[in-house]
Each structure stands twice: as structure tokens, then as C-alpha cells.
Amino acid sequence: MKLKRWQDVLTDDFPTAKPVTQKAVDLALKEGRRFRGSMRVSTGRMWTDRDFERFRAKVLNTPLP
Amino acid sequence: MAAEPTHSVPVLYADQWARLVEIHNHAKSVFLCAEEFDPGFLEFVQPVMELRNGFEHIIRAKAAELGMNGEADAKGSEYVPQSLDKAIGHEYRAFFDAADWFSVCIRDRIAKTLDQYSHEHIVAVLPDYYTKLRPQIDQTSRDIAAIRGSKDISKDKDLLAEVASYRAAIDRLLGAYEQIEKSIPALVNARQCRPVHAEDRIKQDITRALEPYSQECIAAVIPDYYPKMRPQVDKTCREIGELRVAKGRDAVLEDAQYTAAIEGLRTVCEQVQDSISALVDWKQKSRWEAFKVWVAVAFIGGILIAVTSGWILVKFGLVKP
Numbered sequence: 001m002k003l004k005r006w007q008d009v010l011t012d013d014f015p016t017a018k019p020v021t022q023k024a025v026d027l028a029l030k031e032g033r034r035f036r037g038s039m040r041v042s043t044g045r046m047w048t049d050r051d052f053e054r055f056r057a058k059v060l061n062t063p064l065p
Numbered sequence: 066m067a068a069e070p071t072h073s074v075p076v077l078y079a080d081q082w083a084r085l086v087e088i089h090n091h092a093k094s095v096f097l098c099a100e101e102f103d104p105g106f107l108e109f110v111q112p113v114m115e116l117r118n119g120f121e122h123i124i125r126a127k128a129a130e131l132g133m134n135g136e137a138d139a140k141g142s143e144y145v146p147q148s149l150d151k152a153i154g155h156e157y158r159a160f161f162d163a164a165d166w167f168s169v170c171i172r173d174r175i176a177k178t179l180d181q182y183s184h185e186h187i188v189a190v191l192p193d194y195y196t197k198l199r200p201q202i203d204q205t206s207r208d209i210a211a212i213r214g215s216k217d218i219s220k221d222k223d224l225l226a227e228v229a230s231y232r233a234a235i236d237r238l239l240g241a242y243e244q245i246e247k248s249i250p251a252l253v254n255a256r257q258c259r260p261v262h263a264e265d266r267i268k269q270d271i272t273r274a275l276e277p278y279s280q281e282c283i284a285a286v287i288p289d290y291y292p293k294m295r296p297q298v299d300k301t302c303r304e305i306g307e308l309r310v311a312k313g314r315d316a317v318l319e320d321a322q323y324t325a326a327i328e329g330l331r332t333v334c335e336q337v338q339d340s341i342s343a344l345v346d347w348k349q350k351s352r353w354e355a356f357k358v359w360v361a362v363a364f365i366g367g368i369l370i371a372v373t374s375g376w377i378l379v380k381f382g383l384v385k386p
Contacts, residue, residue, distance in 0.1 A: 010128055011136045014121060017114045040100075040108040047107045056169045060206065064172075064199050065179040065187065 019049045077130060081149040084225055085123075085156060091228055092116070092160035095235065099167035102174065109166045112159040119155030122148045157224050164231050168209050171238050175202060178245055186255040188310050190248045195310075202241050208234045264305045267330040268298060274337050278344050282351065286343045287336070294333050301326050 004012075018024070028035070029044030040046060047055075076082060096112055103109070126148035129137030137144040179187060187194050209231065275283055275290075283290050305326050309317045317323045378384040 007133070007135065010134055011125060014117065020110055038108055040106065041110070045105070045107050047109050049111075052109065052166075055173075056165075059169050059173045059176070062176055064176055064202060065182070065184070 020046065021050070022048050024048070078126075078146055078149055081146060081153065085149065085153050087225060088153060088156040088160055088228055089116075089119075091232055092156060092163050095160065095167050095232070096163040098239075099163055099170055102167060102170040104170060104173055104177075109162070112163040112166070115155045115159035115162060119152045119159065122152035122155065126152070153224060157228065160228055161231065164235055165209070168206070168235055168238055171235075171242050172202070172206060175238075175242050175245060178242075178249065182252045182256060184306055184310050185314075186252055189255050190251040191245065198241055198244065201237065205234045205237050205241075262305070262309075263327050264302045264330055267327070267334050268302060271298065271334050271337050274334075274341060275344075278348060282344060282347050286347050287340050290337075294336070298330060298333055301330055 025044050025046060025048060028041055028046070032042040032044065035042040092112060099109070100106075125134060125137075126145045128134035129145050129148065132138075134144070140147075184195075191198060278286075280291075287294070305317075305323060308320065308323055308326075312320055312323075375384075
């Protein structure tokens with residue numbers, strides 16, 4: 001496999017983002033030292049898709065006092 | 066419509082760029098705030114992914130403007146505005162993802178903050194909470210859900226107006242939370258100064274009377290306690306609390322419904338008090354029964370061990386029969 005020229009990738013899309021799973025969070029945590037982006041992501045502090053949906057449903061279904 | 070750009074250098078597709086800038090910064094503003102409000106200080110990566118995709122379309126549009134994008138030449142003059150529209154679409158989705166995250170976090174905070182205080186304290190400190198604030202928070206949550214539900218991007222849709230509408234809904238939620246947050250010292254103070262009400266005392270009496278006995282014992286002696294009496298006590302206490310909130314602390318004492326509810330609680334308390342001797346008897350009887358079972362088990366176990374040991378000794382010839 002060869003690298004494409006920049007002109008050839010100008011209209012290519014990035015790979016579709018996969019759902020954020022616990023496995024992805026664990027991997028981010030494991031490889032955190034290589035990562036130079038968000039501190040939260042590099043320390044594994046991010047929502048997985050499933051956890052966020054659960055949290056959202058719980059909050060919206062909880063009546064206010 | 067987007068705000069009029071104030072630049073002096075002519076820019077191609079200025080209106081689209083202005084909309085892009087405005088929506089992007091709304092999204093950023095909400096995202097930054099949501100990061101601070103998240104209960105576990107977790108990152109939500111979905112808006113970032115949308116920003117990444119939006120950036121991709123911006124690069125394609127700029128490349129077309131500079132004559133560096135071969136596909137643009139084939140597609141004609143519509144390529145750049147179409148790419149910018151796609152970028153705006155991604156910014157729009159990023160805004161909604163961030164805004165949804167933020168609104169959920171702030172509602173969670175409101176619920177957790179107020180959960181520690183009774184209805185009476187909340188009314189005493191925030192008199193318009195039940196009449197204005199809570200309906201407003203609920204309405205805002207419904208508005209947000211409705212806007213989020215119609216998150217499709219059609220060409221004729223005024224995206225900026227929709228973003229502004231969602232932003233206003235979030236500002237209302239934030240305003241409500243700030244009002245509640247400012248009331249926390251007064252709520253704490255009200256809780257500390259709370260007088261012990263008649264229903265609390267009666268409930269405490271019931272709890273103390275039943276504390277030394279197991280659930281099994283209580284269920285055996287007072288069969289109605291768990292299915293009827295205890296739910297009735299909780300319900301009555303709640304109703305008295307609501308009555309006190311509705312009528313006022315002093316006026317409620319004259320209310321016939323209040324008097325009847327307190328009488329009902331006293332009757333339950335008396336029933337429990339009358340059952341104490343039966344509960345004590347049941348507990349002693351239960352201990353005696355348990356002791357008998359233990360002795361029987363120990364006796365049978367001892368016999369079994371003795372028989373097994375004897376059989377092993379005889380089997381291996383260690384002892385002659």
C-alpha cells in the first residue's frame with residue numbers, strides 16, 4: 001500500500017467514527033502517554049455512547065423535586 | 066440571517082461564512098460550559114467529531130477557491146457554496162450535540178441540588194419555584210427535546226434561528242440553575258432551623274418501636290404493616306407536607322384534613338404500640354424454636370459423625386468389632 005498524493009485525498013472523507021465503547025476508553029487510557037490532545041480523553045475520562053444515553057434517559061425521566 | 070460582517074476586505078460567500086462563524090462559536094461556547102457542568106468531568110467526543118467533519122468541507126471549499134480542487138472544476142460554481150453548506154450542517158450538529166449534553170448536565174445538577182431539601186424548605190426560600198421555576202424548567206426540557214427531535218437539515222430551514230432558539234432555551238435553564246444555586250445557603254439554613262412536626266414525631270415513634278424486631282417478626286405479628294400501614298404512613302406524611310406548603314405552617318393546624326391525617330397516624334402508632342408485647346413474645350418464641358432446631362441438628366450431626374467414624378475404624382481394621 002502506498003501513501004496517496006494530497007491532491008487525491010482532498011475529497012476523500014475521514015473514516016466514519018465508530019461508537020465510543022468501554023474498550024475504546026480503556027485503549028485511550030492505556031495509550032494516554034502517547035496522546036497530546038484533550039487531557040480528559042488521554043486519562044480515559046470520556047462518555048461512552050451507551051453510558052451517555054443511559055445518563056440522558058435517567059436525567060430526563062427523573063422528575064424534579 | 067447572520068450578523069452583518071464588518072470586514073473591509075471583500076469575501077466570497079460572506080453570508081455563509083458569517084453563519085458558519087456564528088454557529089461554530091455558539092457550539093464552542095456551549096461545549097466549554099458543558100465540560101464544566103458534566104457531573105463526572107467527562108468529555109463528550111461526538112461534537113468534536115462533527116467539528117472535524119465540518120473542517121474537512123471548509124478545506125475543500127477553500128481549495129476550490131484557490132483552484133487546487135480538481136473535483137470543484139468538474140462540478141462548477143456551485144461546489145464552494147455547497148461545501149460551505151455542508152460545513153454549516155456539521156457545525157449545526159456539533160452545536161446540537163453539545164447543547165443536548167449541556168442541558169442534560171444542568172438538569173441533573175438542578176435535580177441533585179434540590180433533592181436534599183423538602184418541599185416546604187424550597188417554597189420558603191424560592192416562593193416561585195413550584196408556580197414558575199419548575200414549570201419553566203420542565204417546559205424548557207420539552208422545548209429542547211422538540212428542537213432536538215426536528216434536527217434535520219433542509220435547505221430552506223433557518224438554521225441560525227433554530228440555533229438561537231435552542232441557545233435561548235439553554236440560557237433559561239442556566240438562569241434557573243443560577244437562581245437555585247444562589248438560594249443554597251438559605252435552603253441549608255431553613256433545613257437546620259426546621260421544627261419537628263407532629264407527623265415526624267409520630268413516624269419516629271413508630272420507627273423506634275419497631276427497630277428491635279426483624280421484618281419477619283413484624284410481618285408475622287402485624288400482617289397489615291408492610292402491605293398497608295407503612296405505605297399509608299409515608300403517603301400521609303407526604304400529604305401533610307404538601308398541605309402545609311399549600312396552606313401555610315400555622316393555618317394548617319386549623320385544617321380538618323390535617324387533623325384527620327394526624328389522627329390516622331396516631332391510630333397506626335397506637336396499633337404498633339399495642340403489638341409490642343406480641344412482638345416480644347414472637348421474638349422469644351422464635352429464639353426458642355431456633356435453639357431447638359440447633360440442638361436437633363447438633364444431635365443428629367453428632368450421631369452421624371460417630372457412626373461414620375466407627376464405620377471407618379472398623380473398615381480399615383483399626384478397631385476390632
